[in-house]
Amino acid sequence: MADYMERDKLKYPSLSSAFKFSMMALALCAMNAQAAAALSDTEIRTILKQRIDQEKMAASIVVGIIDDNGSRVISHGYASLEDRKLANADTVFEIGSITKVFTSLVLMDMNTKGELSLNDPVAKYLPKSVTVPGRAGKQISLRDLSTHVSGLPRMPGNFAPKDPANPYPDYTQDLLYQFLSTYQLPRDIGSKMEYSNLGVGLLGHVLCLRAGVDYESLVKSRILLPLKMQDTGISLTADMKKHLAIPYIVTEEGASEATLTATSNWDLGRFDGAGGLRSSMTDMLRFLAANMGKQESPVQAIVDKMQEPLDSQALGKPVRLAWGGGNKYGSEIISHAGATGGYRSYIGFDRKAGKGVVVLSNATTDVDDIGSKIINSEYRLRQLKMPLSFVQAIEKAGYDQVLAVYQDLKARDADFYLREEVLNEWAYAKMKTGKPQSVVELFKLGVYLYPKSANTYDSLAEAYETAGMNELAKSNYQKSLELNPQNQNAIQRLQVLANGSKGGF
Template identity: 45%
Template sequence: MIKICNVIQIWRLSYMISKHSRPGAVHQPVCENVKRRLPMYRYSRTFNRCIQLMIGLCFLLPSVSGFAQSDVSDARIKAILTQRIDTDKQSVGMVIGMIDASGRRLISHGATDRTSGIPVDGKTIYEIGSITKVFTSMVLADMIERGEVGLDDPIRMYLPQGVSAPTWDGKEITLRHLANHTSALPRLPDNVEWPDLINPYAEYSSDLLYDFLKQHELRRNLGEIYEYSNLGAGLLGTLLSRKADRSYEQLVLSRITDPLGMPDTRITLSAEQKQRLATGHGLMLEAVENWDFLALAGAGAIRSNANDLMTFLSAHMGLTDSNLSATMAHMQQAWQETGGPGMEIGLGWHARSGHGTKIVWHNGGTHGYRSFIGM
């Protein structure tokens, strides 16, 4: 489990996410979106606690807004981690990173698995699940800045010849619709039977994706109603890859992680990086398999660690200079309401406003991992 943040007042977000961790909610992490076809998945108090813990662990401190990260000691945060891991048995290992103008802090507790005893730290690699969508939208923003695509380009411009996209009353799905979850596409394609949570995306190919688009009929207008869609984000990654004539991973590496100096943020790990990959664990702390992605990689395929994500957040907060500043600024424009109280969606990022604060964030979850990044 990994969380990166910059202000303690984000604790308020934990309640909101916990409240909406149910069918029809404002936002669900990647693994929630397979619930309808995966019988082993159930909404439960245990899972809701896991979501609340994921967002709020390092923020569930005194309920006073305006706490800067320096106002809460490492010892206090360490005590929370110790309680959650050693006493409550809600995780095997957690890493928390915090960053502001004064520098970085990293607090961790637990191990990479239940047997080795190898402690987790800032270099420990995790699946970051739906935080991948922020990277997908950042690739989109970068391609817009370079004049390679337009935000309101219809997706048919980037589909293979002979592949059509569904329309509504003459309106076409655009890249914007995919990035802000207003495409009217479902959370998952329905042209396969999703097997279970073990590795649900591993066999979903581009051929299956295109077959789905050709036969799917939209049920509402475009650009109006927010519905979180792994399908839409995965399709966006595939289309951008086609336009750039590079794999999704190559796009992320060349456009984002290499320029920002994030060597451990990628999909395909080296032998050395695999040694630092934490084992994923289920709700009963059983070891579970990693997830693999094909056509829907843009929805949740990336792995990363706390050190890299603090670098990522530092650039987005303007704490470090970057040639991608214009790209990152583009991602926080054109906010659109999601239907939840104070909730908006930009390009990839969600935002929660209230109590005089706007928190920009995303969370992630695969079978064995939970993650959060916010600023």
């Protein structure tokens, strides 16, 4: 059975994310820079326009921001391409795995009220006929399910959907129980984190059994209604249906432009607790405000409690119920992302910095990079593709006219720009064509556009070295080191060149 989960997102394996480029080389060149300036609303809107209008990688993106200036929504694109209906704060999206945060809030609420304990074994709440796998004398607890250390796989082995476009509805309770009763854990419980849709789906199911209600009723009564999230749920109200964004799959054939194809909404069934909720930006900003401590509510205590790290369980990292995140570029971000068959979502916040973001989209291009960059602009946007207008103009004018082509396109459209990562990745791909001078021109453009980036000088140096222009390679490696003294690639290549070795990689 193929893998049904990637990172922290609920997704069907045949609908793989488009354009997953490696960031490893770029990460090696990251600098210990000072806190970056916040993106302006104009800069955020430019990012949305680039992804939607130029790269054609999304139908619409709605961004909600909370910071010292209050809350606001920035949106671009269409909730329905066919009807040309603009997306806005009231547009409804599937939020996918962000649902897991709501499920764990219900768990925390029930724990706080003494209805259960985080450390209760899952088996306590299931029928006696169901055998829950254990290992080394330990049973899987409710907390293990929420923190993804249960040892259960991402998806059950007997998951065989009849409809790939809406894969979950036919997975029954009997199938769930059959899988649990026959599965053997591959490792000790708590020894390793492995993201599990099965685990959190099972958690939601168990909470419903304990409460005696269905999942939607449970999460509405405990979380949604106290936060006044009227347009969030699983079943679509008439108003939610009116504002529901059409989901789209992003595809690209060869060198042609990406295309957006409408697809089906998902019904999660037994996996509702892992990814079944739908919501609007208006509601998600209420949820974000509560998590940032900006909005007092009846559930504030459990919202705050869930952000506290539990005792360490995995690789020395702080372990929280449901939430992920990390500490990078001086930001301590708590976050979660989500994905279903035609939607992507992200929620993240740096509570100490007082800044949080929600990003919702109705297409299969990930948006977590946009959210992270809005919180802290040091984060890099995901590399997707070069603007077609730029590629066509260069092919026509010649690579010796790269700078002139860029300047002409910029003069025609003030919003036109080339992201450093995209240009860099594209130029490296061109390096394989055997035309080193053309590649040199592309990397020279990178230096022109991003003169304070150590990576652009490092890349230009590699291009010069490949072309046998070693003195120019040395000077650019040295410039890169001036900007980033920790650039190991520049250090190593300068040593090679100093020893008289020929260029090349």
